[in-house]
Amino acid sequence: MPSIADQIPIAEGLFTWPSNDPRLIGSKCNDCGTVTFPAQSGCPACCGENTEPIELERKGKLWTWTIQGFLPNRPPYEGPETPETFEPFGVGYVELPNQVRVETRIQTEDIAKLRIGMEMDLVVEKYIERDGKDIIAYFFRPADES
Amino acid sequence: MDVAIIGIGIHPFGRTEGVTGLEQGVHAAREALKDVGLDWNDMEFAYGGSSAAGNADSMVSKLGLTGLQFINVSNGCATGGSALQSAYMAIQSGMFDIGMAVGFDKHPRGAFTVNPEASGLGKWYGDIGMALTPQFFGMKIQRYMHEYDISEDTLIRVAVKNFKNGAKNPNAWRRNAFSYDDVAQSQMVCHPLRKYMFCSPAEGGCAMILCRADKAKQYTSNPVFLKAVAVKTRQFGSFEVFSQSQALERAPAPTVQASTAAFEMAGIGPEDIDVAQLQDTESGAEIMHMAENGFCADGDQEKWLREGHTEIDGKLPVNTDGGCLANGEPVGASGLRQVYEICLQLRGEAGERQVPNDPKTGYTHVYGAPGLSGVTIMAA
Numbered sequence: 001m002p003s004i005a006d007q008i009p010i011a012e013g014l015f016t017w018p019s020n021d022p023r024l025i026g027s028k029c030n031d032c033g034t035v036t037f038p039a040q041s042g043c044p045a046c047c048g049e050n051t052e053p054i055e056l057e058r059k060g061k062l063w064t065w066t067i068q069g070f071l072p073n074r075p076p077y078e079g080p081e082t083p084e085t086f087e088p089f090g091v092g093y094v095e096l097p098n099q100v101r102v103e104t105r106i107q108t109e110d111i112a113k114l115r116i117g118m119e120m121d122l123v124v125e126k127y128i129e130r131d132g133k134d135i136i137a138y139f140f141r142p143a144d145e146s
Numbered sequence: 147m148d149v150a151i152i153g154i155g156i157h158p159f160g161r162t163e164g165v166t167g168l169e170q171g172v173h174a175a176r177e178a179l180k181d182v183g184l185d186w187n188d189m190e191f192a193y194g195g196s197s198a199a200g201n202a203d204s205m206v207s208k209l210g211l212t213g214l215q216f217i218n219v220s221n222g223c224a225t226g227g228s229a230l231q232s233a234y235m236a237i238q239s240g241m242f243d244i245g246m247a248v249g250f251d252k253h254p255r256g257a258f259t260v261n262p263e264a265s266g267l268g269k270w271y272g273d274i275g276m277a278l279t280p281q282f283f284g285m286k287i288q289r290y291m292h293e294y295d296i297s298e299d300t301l302i303r304v305a306v307k308n309f310k311n312g313a314k315n316p317n318a319w320r321r322n323a324f325s326y327d328d329v330a331q332s333q334m335v336c337h338p339l340r341k342y343m344f345c346s347p348a349e350g351g352c353a354m355i356l357c358r359a360d361k362a363k364q365y366t367s368n369p370v371f372l373k374a375v376a377v378k379t380r381q382f383g384s385f386e387v388f389s390q391s392q393a394l395e396r397a398p399a400p401t402v403q404a405s406t407a408a409f410e411m412a413g414i415g416p417e418d419i420d421v422a423q424l425q426d427t428e429s430g431a432e433i434m435h436m437a438e439n440g441f442c443a444d445g446d447q448e449k450w451l452r453e454g455h456t457e458i459d460g461k462l463p464v465n466t467d468g469g470c471l472a473n474g475e476p477v478g479a480s481g482l483r484q485v486y487e488i489c490l491q492l493r494g495e496a497g498e499r500q501v502p503n504d505p506k507t508g509y510t511h512v513y514g515a516p517g518l519s520g521v522t523i524m525a526a
Binding site: 010011014026034035036037038044045063064065066067068069070072073075076077078079088089091092093095098099100101102103105116127137 | 273334
C-alpha cells in the first residue's frame with residue numbers, strides 16, 4: 001500500500017481524506033435544507049448564503065446512467081487509457097436518500113448490467129498516477145460488487 | 147412595436163475547407179442583404195455571435211466600416227437566438243428601425259472540447275471524464291425513456307426523418323438519407339444514443355435583416371413577423387448539462403419556461419403552430435423537446451413518430467430542413483438556421499421540402515449548455 005503521503009485527492013474538499021471510511025462532502029442550507037455537491041457557499045434553491053458542509057450518505061440508488069463509448073478529448077481528460085486500450089465506462093447519477101443526486105463515474109465489472117434503481121456504494125480509490133503519486137478520486141460501484 | 151424579418155441569408159452548413167467561419171458569416175450577411183435588396187450601409191445596427199470562430203464585430207472590416215453599432219453576443223448554444231432576440235429588442239424599443247442578426251462558426255472535428263473551469267466547474271470534473279455533453283444527453287433520455295416508456299424505435303425514427311429531410315435541403319451538411327437499419331446498427335456513443343442519432347459540431351453562417359413591422363412592406367412583399375422571442379435559463383431542480391449534483395425535487399426545464407413565455411407573448415397556443423424547428427442535438431432531445439415545448443404529452447412521442455405526425459406532410463412537421471442532425475451544429479449560427487428555415491416555409495420557398503397547405507405560423511427552439519433555451523414564434 002502506498003503511504004497516505006503519496007496519495008493525493010483529485011480535488012480538495014470533494015471527500016474526506018485521509019480516512020478509513022471516506023465520505024463525499026456536500027453542503028446543506030440552514031435556511032431551506034437544500035443539499036448540494038460539491039459544497040458551495042450560496043444556496044441554489046433559496047439564494048441564501050447560510051450553508052454548512054455535511055458528509056453525504058455512502059449508499060444510494062442509480063437514478064440514471066450512460067456509457068461513455070469513446071475516449072474523451074485531452075485536455076481536459078486525464079484518464080490513463082490510450083485509443084488502443086480504451087474501454088467504455090459508466091457515468092450516472094446516484095440518488096443519496098433525502099440528500100441529493102450526485103454525478104459520478106461508475107466502477108463495475110460489467111457495464112451491461114447497469115439499471116435504473118440498482119443499489120450503489122461509494123468507493124474512493126486510485127484513479128491515475130501523476131508525478132509519482134496516486135491521484136485518488138470517488139466512484140460508485142454496484143452494491144453487489146462491494 | 148412589432149418586428150419583421152425582411153431578409154435572410156445562409157452559408158451552407160457542413161465543412162468548407164479554406165473558408166474561415168468569419169467569411170461564412172460575411173457570405174450569409176451579403177446573402178441576406180441581397181435577399182431584400184439593401185446594402186450594408188442601410189444597417190443601423192448588428193448583433194452577431196460565434197463561439198469558436200472569432201469576434202463577430204470584425205466582420206465590419208469586410209462588410210464595410212460604416213460606423214454602425216455592432217455588439218458581439220456570446221450565449222452558448224443560444225448564441226444565434228440571443229442575437230436575434232437582441233435585434234428584436236433594439237427595434238422594439240424604438241431606438242432603431244432596421245438592423246441585422248448574424249451568427250457563424252467553425253468548430254474542430256469531433257466532440258466539443260469543454261473547459262470545465264470556464265463553466266464554473268472544478269478542473270477534476272474534466273480530469274475524470276465527465277465534462278462531455280453527449281453523456282448528459284444519454285443520461286437525460288435514459289431517464290425519460292424509463293419514466294415515459296419510450297423505446298429505441300422512436301429514437302431511430304427521429305434520426306431517419308431528419309436525415310431524410312436533410313437530403314432535400316441544398317444547404318444541409320449530411321445529404322444522404324439513412325435507412326432504419328443504418329441508424330439502428332450504428333455505433334453506440336453514449337447509451338442509449340448511437341452515432342447516427344447525434345449531430346456533430348460543424349461550420350456555417352446565417353443572417354437575418356429585421357425592421358419595424360410598419361415599414362416592412364417598403365422593402366419586401368413577403369415579410370415574416372416575429373410574434374414572440376424568449377430566452378430563459380435553468381431554475382433550481384431542472385436536469386441540466388454539467389450538473390455535478392441534482393436536487394431531489396424536480397422543476398420544469400428552461401425550454402418549458404421559454405416556450406410558455408413565448409406562447410403567452412404571441413397570444414396563441416401549440417395547436418396553432420404549422421411548422422416547428424426543435425433542438426435535436428440528438429434524437430432524444432427532439433423527443434423530449436416535443437413535450438417540453440407543449441406540442442404533445444410526455445410519452446405520446448412514441449405514437450407521434452410511429453404515425454408520422456412530425457413528417458413534412460404530418461400534422462406538425464418538425465425539423466423540415468434536417469435539423470441539427472443533418473446540418474451539424476455551428477453554435478453561433480445554429481439558432482438562426484432554424485429561423486431561416488421557418489422564413490422559407492412561411493414564404494413558400496422551401497422547394498422539395500415545402501410543408502403543404504400554405505403554413506402561416508412557425509416555431510423555433512434551441513437548447514444548450516449550461517441550461518438555457520431560446521424560443522421564437524413567427525407568422526407570415
